Amino acid sequence: MERGKLELVVGLFVLVGVICLGYLAIKLGKLELVGGDYYELQADFSSTSGLKNGASVEIAGVEVGRVKKIGLKEDRAQVVLAIQDGITVYNDAIASIKTRGIIGEKFMELSPGGAGERLKNGETIVDTESGIDLEQVISQFIHGSVK
Amino acid sequence: MILIQRFGKRALFLIEEMGAMFVFLMRTFGWLFRPPVRIFQIIKQMHFVGFKSTFVVILTALFTGMVLALQGYYSLRKFGSEGLLGSAVALSMIRELGPVLASLMVTARAGSAMTAEIGIMRITEQIDALETMAINSLQYLITPKVVASLLSVPLLVALFDVVGIWGGYLVGVKLLGVSGGSYWSSIESAVEWKDVYGGILKSISFGLIISWVCCYKGYYTRMSAEGLGKATTESVVLASVLILVWDYFLTSVLL
Numbered sequence: 001m002e003r004g005k006l007e008l009v010v011g012l013f014v015l016v017g018v019i020c021l022g023y024l025a026i027k028l029g030k031l032e033l034v035g036g037d038y039y040e041l042q043a044d045f046s047s048t049s050g051l052k053n054g055a056s057v058e059i060a061g062v063e064v065g066r067v068k069k070i071g072l073k074e075d076r077a078q079v080v081l082a083i084q085d086g087i088t089v090y091n092d093a094i095a096s097i098k099t100r101g102i103i104g105e106k107f108m109e110l111s112p113g114g115a116g117e118r119l120k121n122g123e124t125i126v127d128t129e130s131g132i133d134l135e136q137v138i139s140q141f142i143h144g145s146v147k
Numbered sequence: 148m149i150l151i152q153r154f155g156k157r158a159l160f161l162i163e164e165m166g167a168m169f170v171f172l173m174r175t176f177g178w179l180f181r182p183p184v185r186i187f188q189i190i191k192q193m194h195f196v197g198f199k200s201t202f203v204v205i206l207t208a209l210f211t212g213m214v215l216a217l218q219g220y221y222s223l224r225k226f227g228s229e230g231l232l233g234s235a236v237a238l239s240m241i242r243e244l245g246p247v248l249a250s251l252m253v254t255a256r257a258g259s260a261m262t263a264e265i266g267i268m269r270i271t272e273q274i275d276a277l278e279t280m281a282i283n284s285l286q287y288l289i290t291p292k293v294v295a296s297l298l299s300v301p302l303l304v305a306l307f308d309v310v311g312i313w314g315g316y317l318v319g320v321k322l323l324g325v326s327g328g329s330y331w332s333s334i335e336s337a338v339e340w341k342d343v344y345g346g347i348l349k350s351i352s353f354g355l356i357i358s359w360v361c362c363y364k365g366y367y368t369r370m371s372a373e374g375l376g377k378a379t380t381e382s383v384v385l386a387s388v389l390i391l392v393w394d395y396f397l398t399s400v401l402l
Contacts, residue, residue: 003187010190013198017302020309021347024241028338054339105336 038065038082039121043095047130048077050106051097057081057108067108081108081125089125091116096129106131171363175293178286188291196257196292197299201306203252208307211244212236212314219315220323229323233330234337236315240308241338241346247394249307250353253300254386258361261292262382265365266375274366289366293358300354301347308346345401352397353390360386 048070057065065083072078083089090113098109110125119125219235265288268274274284312334319325364382368375 006194007190009198010193013193013201014298014302016201017197017299017305020305021302024305024308024338024343024346025340028237028241028334028343054336056336 037085039085040068041081041083041089041119041121041123041125043079043081043125043128044073044076045079045095045097045128045130046076047133048079048097049133050099050131051079051108052106055105055107057083057110059087059110059112064110079108088112089119090114091119091123091125092127093119093125094127094129095125097131099131099134167367168359168363171366172359175285175289175359175362178283179290179293181286185287185291188287189294192291192295193299195260196253196295197302200253200256200299200303203256204249204303204307205310207248207252208245208310209314211248212240212311212316213318215239215244215311216315216317216319216323220319220325229325230329231333231337232319232325233312233315233333236319237308237312237334237338238342240311240315241342243394243398245304245308245311246346246349246353247390249304250300250350250357250390251387253296253303253354254357254361254383254390257296258357258386259379259383261358261361262365262368262379263375265289265362266368266378269366269368270370270372270375284366289358289362292362293355296354296358297351298354300357301350304346304350341401345398348401349394349397352393356389356393357386360389 051067051070053067053070055067056063057067064087065081067079068082069080070077071080079095081095089110092113092115094111094113096109096111097106099106215236216232219232220229223229223231223235265274268288274288277284277287316327316330320327320330361382364378364385368378
């Protein structure tokens, strides 16, 4: 095969391969090449059991961002949320961890509040609700300590 | 007594072989970074290892994805969670099956040919002819193959993953009636950058294993037609086994 055609074919192969790689990394792997479209908020929880990095953050069921980092701050869990620019969250917002279905994945529901000031990049959501521990609820029910 | 002696001989031979392979790899690396860089040789090898493998990779990927969806569907249906089919297919594809199966296909298709090609050059004394012309045979023959494998295998694996996920979509959504939205959204929520990164890392190391083992076996083939046949068989077997063993260790480190 002559040189030009060979190079064309290999170029095509590399192009298709790189497109596949990019699709996997960016679309499915959620690799962020540009970080400009998001701002970060923090929220402290007594427990984030089951919540994972990359879990979605929703307002009224609409995805507005993702959980970026989960760490420990003193004895509470600190979650960093990446929220899309243009979504306004006020300082009386409530962040709660919820479960999709009974055995589904955990996600974060925000009720953005309305009164008060707008939260800026790096500020903290004060009102939080940890997820319901289904096992604990059931055991309370069985052992009869439900009030 | 003789039995023990044989055992010892075999063990010594294996250790010698391992050492020789390692020295071969290090020498190849040494020649990798020395000019002249023969770009056209690399392109030629990428055409052979990469482009010519695309058809067989697409075919295996399609059927792997399809059968994964079929099996996954009937297992998940017992728990009423068919919606998770997408994540089951995509995660097993990206983490394990893509890198391993694509590499095995490349070994069978391109690795055996590498060994045969270099082995015939050794037997017909073409490698010695290169050396007498002051062309380093390692640099001229081996390094383009190593570089081409390192570049091609990850691309083939990415292609394998994407085609496999689409194959799963075809069977799961079009044939078995899982909803398309839940197929894709379960993939997007389950797959993380860590998974994709691990898959790429695996495929690069498999590319190195394939070219290393197959070139070594061809380069040090015994000087007979029978020896060449043996070298080809050994290279495919050894490369495949090494891929599977290395996959286990890499997975246990990455997880």
